Amino acid sequence: MSDPRRRQQTQPGPEQQALLDALAAENAAVYAYGIVGAFSNPDRGDMIAAASAAHRARRDATIDALSAASIVAPEPPAGYTVPFPVTDPTTAVQLAVQAESDTAVAWRSVIERSQSDHTRGTGIDALTETALRLADWRTILGTTPPTVPFPGAPQK
Template sequence: MSSPEPGPEQRSLIEALAAEHAAVFGYGLVAAFADPSRAEQVSADTAAHRARRDATIDALRAAGLEPPVAAPGYTVPFPVTDPVGAAQLAVQIESDTATAWRSVVERARSEPARATAIDALTEAALRAAWWRSALGITPPTVALPGQP
């Protein structure tokens, strides 16, 4: 039995799942180098991405698709060796996941998929703003989260 060919909505969910897999991996690196006073935030963000990853896997399976597994490793766009680099990576992770979920918003055909994507995009934008604020970046928000 083969899986159905994914449509635009499902392909965007597959891309969002890939971003969530990368986020879970990336937050492991953030946890290793983050300021210890940020441990609670790192833990909460990691848990949020794990939950979003798991829910996306469930949604793809419900659509009759076999979700791709996480890659064996990921490339980090810059060296992370200290708390500042860890916070910068957290901002990058949230920006990347926001971009992926914005794509789902744009391609979603079902109301549940669109609502899930809007929630995920909003949550990523809020986490990114928190990390930008921690870095002293002003303003901590961007006009259109998820826009590449």
């Protein structure tokens, strides 16, 4: 007997694969912001909560978009390995920069690989949001300039 809740899954095309990659980046960002919150200065709590909520909302919307395309979104891993030890407020901000940089790369890829105006627009909105958060975190670190010319593009 088959489970009526399971739908036939389609093979992802380039656009759906880009969304799956963006979903993976969003899941990692949600996890990273948990660590960022644990080690950050308390006065950054609202900023961290807003960023985390934005990534959760983007994750949920991406799952919905994949579901509409008959693609089953994979469950996120139980945990992630962070790229460096996070032990204080400075390394916490560096992790936030890394999370935003990674999501920028993923959403730029969605824009490049999208085949529909709707998905392209979603990618542009997501890339814009993550680029703004990235600039905020880079400002806190004192990085000059706080913005990059093409967010999500390979840096030279």
